Amino acid sequence: MDRSAQAPAEGADFLQLRRDEAPLQGLTTWLVERVRSAVAEGRLAPGAALPATRVLARELGSSRGVVVEAWRRLADEGLVVARTGSGTVVAGPMAVPTPPRAPSPALRPVPAPLPAGAVPRLPAPVPEGVDLDLSPGVPDLAAFPRAAWLRAERAVLATASAADLGYGDPRGHPRLRAALAAWLARSRGLRAAPDEVVVVAGVAQTLMLLAQVLRTRPGPVPAVAVEDPGSRGARDSLRYWGLDTVPVPVDGHGVVVEALAATGAGVALLTPAHQFPTGVVLAPARRRALLAWAREAGGLVVEDDYDAEHRYDRAPVPALQGGAPGSVLYTGSVSKGLAPGLRLGWVVAPEHLRDDVVAARHAADLGSPVLAQLVLAELLAGGAHERHLRRVRARQRARRDAVVAAVREHLPDARVEGVAAGLHLLLTLPQRPGTDDAVLAARARDAGVLVHPLSWHRVRPGPPGLVLGYAALPPGRLVEAVTRLGRVLG
CATH class of the missing domain: 3.90.1150.10 (Aspartate Aminotransferase, domain 1)
Structure with a gap:
């Protein structure tokens, strides 16, 4: 091994960081993003050492806590690990056990969609006598920001052109896609341009669109691995749209990746930021193993960013998508942050799936209501949503x-x-x-x-x-x- 590659770069020599290029606020986030980009681009190889927190803080003219917090966030993502005697180093890829060569659920014929009456509807109506x-x-629907929504709606109606009210782009209004791309980048660490964001009617529609895309592609329809325990509603939705599901156990560190690999499933639907219903955050080592599985097995991770905006003890762990845009289909919605009745969400799909997702979206309903999209864009751009x-x-x-x-x-x-x-x-x-x-x-x-x-x-x-x-x-x-x-x- 080339020992010189392992030596920590001192201070400002590290990634050529310059304090005058850093923002006045948000220095921790800036530092995380610089390291994350360097790892993704290969400028920081596995095993490369990060500078000591005291050294880098002194060179950047910041408090040591800024660098400590940045290294902690990167460790939460699984991008770096702390090693006794070696400091903090870039994590290497993790090997995933080869699944047994035996018939797997992924090769079974796709089942026919279930009749509507066979699918339980959750949540069910509140029974009589329940108060x-x-x-x-x-969510807390009484907290819906009515005044802010009304102000934004008035601004939209005052400025929207006649063309804005047409059918428009099935991916969603450009203004909302741009606002979402910026917000998801700074709040969830996503790597997506506005043209890569597709506006949908919530995560439920994302699952429907994905099912349609997978069923129309050549070859056997892959089974979908689902967390166990996991969302019954999501599992029922996938089965309704004709996809077979395979349970994978969840423990105190999140989904068990070895068990996922052993199923032979080609797709995994996960809630890594806040697993439903256990609340577990996918551990850094599991994140690395999961993305290694996706790369080595050609698998697809469907990342339902469930409840990620409601974190009380620290900043949320960044989304998986930022670490592997080609292997992760990311989806979320405003259902828990604003209201489910708005029926607004988003999906960022890998490039090899994106056109098919857009085509299925167009065939489904031509797109989401434009005024609601423009109001949400106004709230995001002006900071009212945050x-x-x-x-x-x-x-x-x-x-x-x-x-x-x-x-x-x-x-x-x-x-x-x-x-x-x-x-x-x-x-x-x-x-x-x-x-x-x-x-x-x-x-x-x-x-x-x-x-x-x-x-x-x-x-x-x-x-x-x-x-x-x-x-x-x-x-x-x-x-x-x-x-x-x-x-x-x-």
């Missing part, structure tokens, strides 16, 4: 804290998971003989509290649990709901 709905996935998210995060954190405190008081035997982010948490219950979380959820419903049993979101059997959404109710009502749960489950 405290803790269903996960329901100000709204900051306000909502503060509200949700207070609600989360109320639920956690109430669970500790009224359900002391339950283990609380997934509290660092999102709009729900998971209660793992003691596994006693005869414990059935569906029965427990039914008892809660009879007491007027609606929750999801964890078994709804499992394919294989596992420990019992309850999934509680806390976004839609104020703290007092949440405490009341948990108090009732304590009485009926205790």
Whole structure:
């Protein structure tokens, strides 16, 4: 090995960083982006050492905390690792076990789409007698920024041209695609030009479009690996559109990549930023192994950026797409940040899929409502959307804290998971003989509290649990709901 390649570059010699080129604010993000680009372009090879934090901070004229935080973010992404005696170095690729050469679900004939009546609709209507709905996935609709939306809508109507109101580009209005590309780059680390962003009617439509694209391509239709436990709604949607699904276990570090490789599936639908329903963030080593699987097996990672904007303990881990744009199809929506009724989302597909996704989008409905697109673009460009998210995060954190405190008081035997982010948490219950979380959820419903049993979101059997959404109710009502749960489950 060339030892000179491992020696850390001192201070400003590292990547030719210059303090006068850095922004006055956001120095940590600037430093992360410079290192991330250098790794992606091959200017920093695996094993290359990063400068000591004190040295680089002194040369940049910043606090050491700026560099420490940058190195931590890069470690969270799996791009660098800290090694005893060697400092922080660029991570190398991880090998993925070769899957067994045996018939796999990926080679099975594609099933016919299921009849509409066979697909459960989640969330179901609130049953009669339920006055405290803790269903996960329901945002704080009372927090919708009505005044900001109205101001933006007036500005749009005052300036929109007649051409803006036509059918337009099936990828979405150029103004919204440009605003989304900029926002996703700075908030999620995405690498996408405006022309690579496609506006869709939410993640559900992304799954429909992907299914149509995969079913019309030559060769066998790949099975889709799904997290277990994972979103039942997403699993049902894929099956409805004719794709076979294969469960892959999730543990405390995220999806088990070795198990994913062993399925033979060609596509994996994952929620790496905030796994549903466990709340786990995909660990750095797993991120590297997952992207290695995608490269070596020619697999496709479908990254549902679920709840990424609702992080309470630190900045969200950047999206997978930024590390492997050719292997990751990224999708998200405003459903949890603004409102699901807007039916606005986005997809950034690898180049080899992009044209087919756009064609399927055009065939589906010609595009999303243009006025809503232009209003969202106005909110993104003017900063109103990010100000709204900051306000909502503060509200949700207070609600989360109320639920956690109430669970500790009224359900002391339950283990609380997934509290660092999102709009729900998971209660793992003691596994006693005869414990059935569906029965427990039914008892809660009879007491007027609606929750999801964890078994709804499992394919294989596992420990019992309850999934509680806390976004839609104020703290007092949440405490009341948990108090009732304590009485009926205790």
